[in-house]
Amino acid sequence: MKSVRASYYIKLKKEGIFAKKFHKFLPVVSVSHNNRDHRKICVVDGKVAFTGGVNLSDEYINVTHPLGRWIDTGVIIRGQAVDSLIKMFIQNYNMAGGIELDEKDFVKTSHEEYSDGFIMPYGDAPAPIMSEHVGENVYLDIINRSDRYLYITTPYLIVDTNILTALKTAVRRGVDVRIIIPTIPDKKLIYILTKSMSHELLLSGVKIYRYKDGFMHSKTFLSDDEVATVGSVNLDYRSFLHHFENGVIMTGNSAINDIYADFMRLFDNECTEATEKEIRLRWYERVIKVFLNLLAPLF
Numbered sequence: 625m626k627s628v629r630a631s632y633y634i635k636l637k638k639e640g641i642f643a644k645k646f647h648k649f650l651p652v653v654s655v656s657h658n659n660r661d662h663r664k665i666c667v668v669d670g671k672v673a674f675t676g677g678v679n680l681s682d683e684y685i686n687v688t689h690p691l692g693r694w695i696d697t698g699v700i701i702r703g704q705a706v707d708s709l710i711k712m713f714i715q716n717y718n719m720a721g722g723i724e725l726d727e728k729d730f731v732k733t734s735h736e737e738y739s740d741g742f743i744m745p746y747g748d749a750p751a752p753i754m755s756e757h758v759g760e761n762v763y764l765d766i767i768n769r770s771d772r773y774l775y776i777t778t779p780y781l782i783v784d785t786n787i788l789t790a791l792k793t794a795v796r797r798g799v800d801v802r803i804i805i806p807t808i809p810d811k812k813l814i815y816i817l818t819k820s821m822s823h824e825l826l827l828s829g830v831k832i833y834r835y836k837d838g839f840m841h842s843k844t845f846l847s848d849d850e851v852a853t854v855g856s857v858n859l860d861y862r863s864f865l866h867h868f869e870n871g872v873i874m875t876g877n878s879a880i881n882d883i884y885a886d887f888m889r890l891f892d893n894e895c896t897e898a899t900e901k902e903i904r905l906r907w908y909e910r911v912i913k914v915f916l917n918l919l920a921p922l923f
Contacts (some may be wrong), residue, residue, distance in 0.1 A: 644720035659750050662867040664698075664856050665713045670732045673706040674698055675745070675872060676854050677843045684841070691808045692838025695894075697777070697886070699854050699872055699879060701745070703738045707731045708745040712870055715747075741877030748857065748869040759857035760864040762873055763845060764790055770847045773800040775887045777842040781805055781818040781825075782860040788821070795829035804842075804895055807834040816909045817916055823903045832903060833895040843871075844883060851875045852883045 636643035646661040666674040676698030682688040684696055701709070710730050718724040748758040767774060767790040774794055781803065795801050805822060809815030822832045843859075846852045855871020857863045874880060905913060 642723070644717060644722060646716060646720045660862075660867050661716050662856050662863065663712060663716065663747070663870040665709050665870060667706060667710050667713060667730075670706060670710060670730055671702065671735070673701045673709045673745075675701065675709060675856075675870060677841050677856055683839075689838070691806075691810055694839050695835060695837075695842060697842040697844045697854050697883075701743060701872065702736065703743075704735045705743045705745055705872070706735070708747075709870070712745070712747045715749075716868060741875055741880075743872060743874045743877060745870065745872045746855075748863075748867075750866050750868070757864050759855070759869050759871065760784075760787065762853055762871065763787065763857070763859070766845050766847050766851055766853065766873075767791060767794055769851070770794050770799045770801075772848050773802075774848075775802050775804075775844075775846045776859075777804045777840055777844045777887075777890075778859040779806055779810070779839065779841050779843075780814060780858050780860040781821045782814070783821065784861070784864070787859065788825070791825060791830055792828045800831070801825075801829070802831040802833060802891070804833045804835055804840055804890060806838075806840040807836050807896075808839050810839055813912065813916065816905065816913050819903045819909070820905055820913055822898065823900065823905065826898065826900055826903065832898040833891060834898050834902075835890065835895050837894055844886075846880070846883050846887060849880065849884065852877075852880050854883070 630645075633643040633645045647659055664675055664678055677696045678684050678698045683690055683694045686694055711727060714725045714727055714730065746758055746762060748754060764786060767787070791801055803822070803825065805818055806815075809818070826832045842854075843857055844852065844854050851873065852875075853871050853873045855869065856867075857869045857871050863869055
C-alpha cells in the first residue's frame with residue numbers, strides 16, 4: 625500500500641483546495657501522537673453526506689489490490705442528520721489551525737423531510753474533548769440489547785473487558801453472535817492479537833468468520849433486523865481511546881435490509897467459518913503476544 629508524503633496537503637493547496645494537516649507530528653514522547661483524525665466524512669452542499677469506513681485510496685475501490693479484494697461499508701445520508709456530520713467536520717478543520725469555518729455558513733436552516741426510520745450520526749474524540757467513549761458505548765448498547773442475533777465486521781479485534789464480557793454474555797443468553805475478520809491482515813503483528821481474541825471468543829460460543837478474498841475493512845454492527853451502525857470505529861483501543869471517530873446508528877430504516885443482505889452474502893459466499901485449530905496461536909505467536917499485550921493500548 626502506498627502512502628502520501630507528509631507535505632501532501634501543500635500540494636493540494638497549490639491546486640486551490642483548502643487543505644490542512646491535522647495534528648502535525650512533534651518530536652516529543654507523548655501518546656497524543658495517536659490522536660489521529662480517523663473520521664470519514666464527505667458532505668455535499670449541506671444536503672447529502674457520505675460516511676463509513678472508506679478512505680480516499682485506490683485499494684478501497686479495488687483499483688489496486690495490495691491485500692486482495694478490499695471490502696468496506698458506507699452509507700449515504702440526506703436530511704437533517706447531515707448537519708451533525710457538518711459540525712464534526714468543522715470541529716476537526718478548525719482544530720488544525722489557520723482559517724476557521726463558521727457552522728452557520730454551512731448548516732442548512734431547513735431540510736427535506738424523510739420518514740425512513742431514525743438516523744443519528746455520532747462522533748467520538750479523545751479526552752478532554754469528550755469525557756465519554758461514545759463509539760464503544762454505542763457498540764456496547766447494541767451488544768447488550770441483542771436478543772436473537774448480532775453480526776459484526778471488523779478489521780481488528782483488540783477489545784477491553786467491557787466488550788469481551790458483553791459478547792460472551794450475549795452468547796450465554798442465546799444470541800447468535802457472528803464476527804467477520806480478515807484472512808489477509810494489513811498489519812501482521814496486530815493480527816496476532818486479533819487471532820488471540822477471536823480464539824477466546826470462539827471457545828465461548830461466538831462464531832468467527834474470515835473474509836477469504838482479501839482484506840475486511842468494514843466496521844458494521846447489525847442486530848435483530850432492528851438496529852445497525854456503520855462508521856469508522858474499529859474494535860480496538862486506538863479507536864475507542866485515542867482517535868477522532870464517527871459513525872451512524874440507525875433503527876427502523878430500510879438500509880438495515882441492505883446491511884442484512886450484505887451479511888448474508890458474506891456468510892454464504894465470501895467467508896469461511898473459522899475452526900479452533902485455524903485461529904489458535906502458534907508457539908512463536910504466543911511469545912510475541914506477551915510483548916504486544918504491553919503495547920496494546922497504543923495500537
